[in-house]
Every structure is written in structure tokens, then in C-alpha cells.
Amino acid sequence: EAQVTQNPRYLITVTGKKLTVTCSQNMNHEYMSWYRQDPGLGLRQIYYSMNVEVTDKGDVPEGYKVSRKEKRNFPLILESPSPNQTSLYFCASSRIPVGTGGYNSPLHFGNGTRLTVT
């Protein structure tokens, strides 16, 4: 089954304790991205990756790190979590446009990770 798998689904941690949220896709997608969703603020892009070893900042990258060492995996790292990073996080993947000016494919989302930082 084609899917994006995030782990864990729920995570409660304390301020400053490093954590990693894993994301893996089995669709051979080049593009992967992380979003956070907060009430009243919608889905905001944290980081994205167009391919292996290529990552770029989204709209809210502060306090987050990512890496793309393999095509299928795109972990989100919080080196020193703070309470304002309490949120619902989604990983997503898609194919990328072929050539210049191509159209983006829709995003496939993981099931989400609900993070609470106390």
C-alpha cells in the first residue's frame, strides 16, 4: 500500500530534550515536506526537500532541522524543543514536476504526530 508513515503518533516531552520525528514514504517520491498545523494558523510549511541531500526552508523553519540522506526518509529534528513547538505535525510527499514549468503533483500526507512540549 502506498503510504507516508510518521512516527510517533503522539509525543509528550519536556523543554530542551532533543527529539526526532521520523517520516518514510514508499512511493519513490522525490519531494518531501514537513508542516505544522495550529488552530487559527492553518498548515504552515517548515522545511521541504526536492531530492536527496537537497533541503530548503519553508515559512517557519526556526527551531527545526531536517535531513534527506535517503530518498524515502525525511526526519524532523527538534534539537531543543520549546512549548511554542507544541503542535500537530504532518509529513507529506509527492512527485516533482518534470522539466521547467511543470505542474506539481498532489501531496500525500502521513497520519500526523501530535507533539506536546511542557
Add this chain to the structure above:
Amino acid sequence: QKEVEQNSGPLSVPEGAIASLNCTYSDRGSQSFFWYRQYSGKSPELIMSIYSNGDKEDGRFTAQLNKASQYVSLLIRDSQPSDSATYLCAVTSTNAGKSTFGDGTTLTVKP
């Protein structure tokens, strides 16, 4: 001004009615437009994608795109209670990596 704005909700329609959801965007170079549906506590799922001006129909759903007006809409005909969800408009900019979402419009279909 937000990059992607959706009509404020919540929106409530009776079963069988047409629900109309609207979205405007600020980046004139945007090329890819999507509507996602998100049930409470779940991840967004694709309803429609549209890339060219005009209408695109899929079953009870019709997406409309007007690039000159920077406007994209979603019509849901014969609305069902199962359509009750939050609908997210997403726009991909000229930088193909950046996807911007609207805040969502919550639709309730009353039996």
C-alpha cells in the same frame, strides 16, 4: 495580506444543497492548485487538483480556476453529511517546493 485566503467559516448547508468554497491567492505565478479535505483529527486528503483556467468536474465536486482574478473555488453538489469537514485550499508557487495553505473553511452539512 495572507498568501492564500479562504472564505471565513464555518459554513453550514442543508443536505442536498450546493456548498461553495472560495480561495484567493497573491502569487500571480502560481501554477498548481489543490483542494484537500480534512476530517477532525485526521490528515488532509486530496479532493481536486486544477492547473488550467476553467472548470474541472469529478463526481459531485467541481473546481474552478481563474488565474486573472487569482481565484479558485470548489463547489460540492448534493452535499452529504459525510462532506462535513474542513476544506483546505493549497497553492504551489513559482518555486515548486513551496506549498502554501489557506486556513481552511469548516463545512457542516445538516441532515
